Amino acid sequence: MTATVSRPFAPVRRASTQNRARWVPTIILVVGAIYALIPVAWVFVASSKAPGELFSSFTFAPGTGLWDNLVALFSYSDGAYLMWAGNSLLYAGVGGVLSTLVSAAAGYALAKFDFVGGRIFFVALLVGLLIPGITLAVPQYLLLSDLHLAGTQLSVLLPSIISPFGIYLCKVYAQGAIPGEMLEAARIDGASEFRIFRGVVLPLMFPGMVTVFLLQFVGIWNNFLLPYIMLSSTNTFPLTVGLNSLLDRGSGSPALYSLAIIGAAVAILPLIALVLFLQRFWRLDLIAGGVKG
Amino acid sequence: MIETITAPVAARAVTTPKRRRRRPSLAPYFLSAPAIVLYIAFTVIPVVYTLGISFFAERLTGGGTLGIRETTFVWFENYLDVVSDSQLIAGLGRMAIYGIIAVPIMLGLALLFALLLDSPGVRLQRFGRTAIFVPYAVPGVVAALMWGFMYLPSTSPFSYVTEQLGLGAIPFLEPQGIYGALANISIWGGVGFNMLVIYTALRSIPRELIEAARLDGAGEVQIALRVKVPLVRPALVLTAIFALLGALQLYGEPLVLKPLTDTITSTWAPLMSIYQDAFALDNLPVAAAASVVLAIGTAAISVAVLLTVRWTTRRGMR
Numbered sequence: 172m173t174a175t176v177s178r179p180f181a182p183v184r185r186a187s188t189q190n191r192a193r194w195v196p197t198i199i200l201v202v203g204a205i206y207a208l209i210p211v212a213w214v215f216v217a218s219s220k221a222p223g224e225l226f227s228s229f230t231f232a233p234g235t236g237l238w239d240n241l242v243a244l245f246s247y248s249d250g251a252y253l254m255w256a257g258n259s260l261l262y263a264g265v266g267g268v269l270s271t272l273v274s275a276a277a278g279y280a281l282a283k284f285d286f287v288g289g290r291i292f293f294v295a296l297l298v299g300l301l302i303p304g305i306t307l308a309v310p311q312y313l314l315l316s317d318l319h320l321a322g323t324q325l326s327v328l329l330p331s332i333i334s335p336f337g338i339y340l341c342k343v344y345a346q347g348a349i350p351g352e353m354l355e356a357a358r359i360d361g362a363s364e365f366r367i368f369r370g371v372v373l374p375l376m377f378p379g380m381v382t383v384f385l386l387q388f389v390g391i392w393n394n395f396l397l398p399y400i401m402l403s404s405t406n407t408f409p410l411t412v413g414l415n416s417l418l419d420r421g422s423g424s425p426a427l428y429s430l431a432i433i434g435a436a437v438a439i440l441p442l443i444a445l446v447l448f449l450q451r452f453w454r455l456d457l458i459a460g461g462v463k464g
Numbered sequence: 465m466i467e468t469i470t471a472p473v474a475a476r477a478v479t480t481p482k483r484r485r486r487r488p489s490l491a492p493y494f495l496s497a498p499a500i501v502l503y504i505a506f507t508v509i510p511v512v513y514t515l516g517i518s519f520f521a522e523r524l525t526g527g528g529t530l531g532i533r534e535t536t537f538v539w540f541e542n543y544l545d546v547v548s549d550s551q552l553i554a555g556l557g558r559m560a561i562y563g564i565i566a567v568p569i570m571l572g573l574a575l576l577f578a579l580l581l582d583s584p585g586v587r588l589q590r591f592g593r594t595a596i597f598v599p600y601a602v603p604g605v606v607a608a609l610m611w612g613f614m615y616l617p618s619t620s621p622f623s624y625v626t627e628q629l630g631l632g633a634i635p636f637l638e639p640q641g642i643y644g645a646l647a648n649i650s651i652w653g654g655v656g657f658n659m660l661v662i663y664t665a666l667r668s669i670p671r672e673l674i675e676a677a678r679l680d681g682a683g684e685v686q687i688a689l690r691v692k693v694p695l696v697r698p699a700l701v702l703t704a705i706f707a708l709l710g711a712l713q714l715y716g717e718p719l720v721l722k723p724l725t726d727t728i729t730s731t732w733a734p735l736m737s738i739y740q741d742a743f744a745l746d747n748l749p750v751a752a753a754a755s756v757v758l759a760i761g762t763a764a765i766s767v768a769v770l771l772t773v774r775w776t777t778r779r780g781m782r
Contacts, residue, residue, distance in 0.1 A: 196580045197587040203577050204588075204595035207656065210610045211598060213621060217613065226618045277499035284492035292500060299507050301763045304713060306755040309742050310510035333502035364491035393603035395716040400739070411605040411716075418609055419723050432613060435606045446601040447594060456664045 211439070218433035222426045240433040247417075247430055251405055255413035256438070259392055261324065262409055266331035267388035271380050273332055278341025279372050283349060293342075299335040308400050315401065326401040327409070331391045337383045340457055344379030345372070381452050392442065410438045511759075518542050518752040542753035552754060555734040558643075563711035566647035570707055573651065574658035575700070579688045581659070582666040593663070597656035604653055608720035611649045615641075616724055637725035649717050654710065658703040665699035666692055701773045705766050712762045715739075734758060 217225065220234030244252050280286070281293055311330050315321040320329075349372060357367045373380075395411045402408055405416065414434050421427035521538045546552060577596055581589050599607065613619045615636035623633035635641040669692060677687050693700075715735040722728045730744075731737040734754070742751035 193585040193587065196583060196585075200577065200580050200586060200592035201588060203573070203655075204592045207596045207599050207652065210607070210614060210652070211602070213614055214610045217619070231621055273498045273502065276495040280492040280495035284489070284495075286489075286492040289492065289496075292496060292503075295503065295508070298763075299503065301709070301766050302507065302511065302759055306514065306759040307507060307510045309738065309748075309751060309755060310514045311506055313748070314505075314510060314513065329502075330506045333499065333506050335503070335507075338499055364489060364494075368491075368495065389601065393605075395603070395605045396713075396735075400743075411603050414609060415605055415716075415720055418612075418720060421723065428613070431609060435609050438606055439602045442601040442603075443598055446597070450594070450597070453660075456668060 211443070214432060214436045214439070218429075218436040220429065222429045225429055225432075236429070237433075240429055241437075244430055244433050244437065248405070251408075251413065252434060252437075254406060255408050255410045258324065258407060259409040259411075262327050262331060262394075262398070263388045263392040266328050266391045267384050270332045270334050270337055270387045270391075271384040274334055274337035274341045274383055275345075275373065275376055275380050276368070277338045278343075279345045279349070279368065279376065281338070281342045282345035283351070283354065296335040296338055300339065304396055308397050311397075312400050321401055322403050322407070324407050327398045327407075330397060331387075331394070334383075334387060334390075337387060340383050340386075341376065341379060344457055345376055348375050348379065378452075379457055381449075382457055385446075385449055385453065389442070389446065410434075414438065514752045514755055517749050518756050519749075521749050538749075542749045543757065545750050546753045546757055549737075549750075549754075551731045552734055552737050555731055555737050559712070559714055559733055561643050562646055562714060563708070565643055566650050567704070567707045567711050569647065570651045570654045571658060571700070571704055573655045574703065575662055575693070577655065577659045578662035578666055579692065581663050582692070583684050583688065585684075593660075596659055599653050600656045602653065604650070605716045605720055607653050608649050608717040611645070611652070612721050612724050615645055615721075637721065637727055639727050642725070642727045646714070646717055646721070650710065650714075654707065658707065661703055662696055662699050665696040669695050697773070697777065701770070705769055708765055708769065709762060712758070712765070 213231070216231055216233055218240055219237040221236030221239060224234040224236065277292075281289055307330075312321055312326075315326045315329075320326045353371060353375075354367060357371055362370070392409075393411065394409075395415070398407075398409050398412045399415070402412065405413065408416065414431060417427055417431040417434060421431055519537060519539065519542070520535050521542060522533050523536050577592070580586050581593055602610075614621060615634075617623050617633035620633065620636070623636075626632065626634055636645040673695075674687055674691060677691050682690070713735065714733045718728050718732050718736065722730070722732075730740055735758075738751050738754045738758070741747045741754065
């Protein structure tokens, strides 16, 4: 009823209001994009400045020291920066892969088997989701130092492998992605549970696992608190802790500020590239639909 | 048609329990063993351990010049120390102010941008989505470092502009600006991810529902507020809880800004005091008790959010 009444007027109204209606949201979106990109643009401009120019020239004017800064960064303390980058890659890469596999196995077990203790495990995981990292980090440090592991790369790697959120996502994904009939068929064909997991379950869960891996990779790469508490030798630092140590020393000698800035620029470049490239493989509907209010 | 398809499935379903009962599988235990072992090692034991040491204290007993250090059970004494520690309470207050600024703005912007990405006729959607997501790839500590220099009067592009206008530098790192400055760092880092989660939820709304509202004469704003927002409520709850948990773990950002300003002390955030207690002052029992208090507070807030949401949803349905 209302449709028939308003239809004759609709085209007229649209012509005038829709132009405005289109541009206001577009402008808001562009302002948001600029807000997101400004610090990235600034850090790249600032990393081209020689230490003297940093405090003297207009902040968005490019400087002349890009090459010198890069040389200084990579030669700082016998190539410590490259070592930090390597450590970040080790923690995030190895930790991410192991964490994804552990999560997939546990998530599949929780989704597709009815086993004694499964429910308790699941509830414990949900509780684990709510425990803030810091409350665990200090006791984790104490335990690992009792085992003489604190300060080693293992002390950062091991706690990163367990991810209640990853297991939760894998369980949700396995519930939807693995048809029970397929498992039954494989069992009737005489396949062992291990073969079923490797040959049937893992391929079916792969898209979900990519998402879990990305979340874990970025999460571990960006983690600061755990390595900051665990590690004391600069040789084992990841980039986040290393850059913080640069800045911390920089307050004594501002020349290190230039290093911290170009260090930040170089550190975020590969990660931005990676995230943008892998964006298309994300299954974020997994997270969006994960909780039913 | 349906009958013929479901019949064999149903028949199989009848036989399955029998098979299961005959040969109870060990597979789920093997599959979840790594996760359970790691969970016990790095979550359960630390929690129990923290609880344990939070009830003990080292005391000097006996006479002599040195006395004997003895670990004694002190009941809730450490907890009393924690709740009467004015520095920690002040830190909690600062964290609360920061959270009250950061969380609603972050979620509001994430929802706004997600709705803009999902509404017809808006230009540059792909560019906007990608650009706003970029900060997600920047570690929080690096983000704090970058923003720190953009706050520092001598290197800030914003203060450069206001100084040219004769207004002086913007007091980002002064006591009056520090909350906004810190909140901005986490808003900047968090909007993109939350936006994508909400946007993904928006995309899964059946298009016919939105078409129907449009045919009924609803404007895009009305559709967004009355149709879309209620339907993505689960995603909003999830992002809200994560944002809250993130705010309660405020640590890296103030720590990075600390060398740049006197406004941030070494006990500015509660976690900074806990770290101070544990590692600089070597007072583990108090650090443990403070951790427990913080963890219980965090869990209570999360549960409160969940319950409130459930309550309002039920009321809305009636």
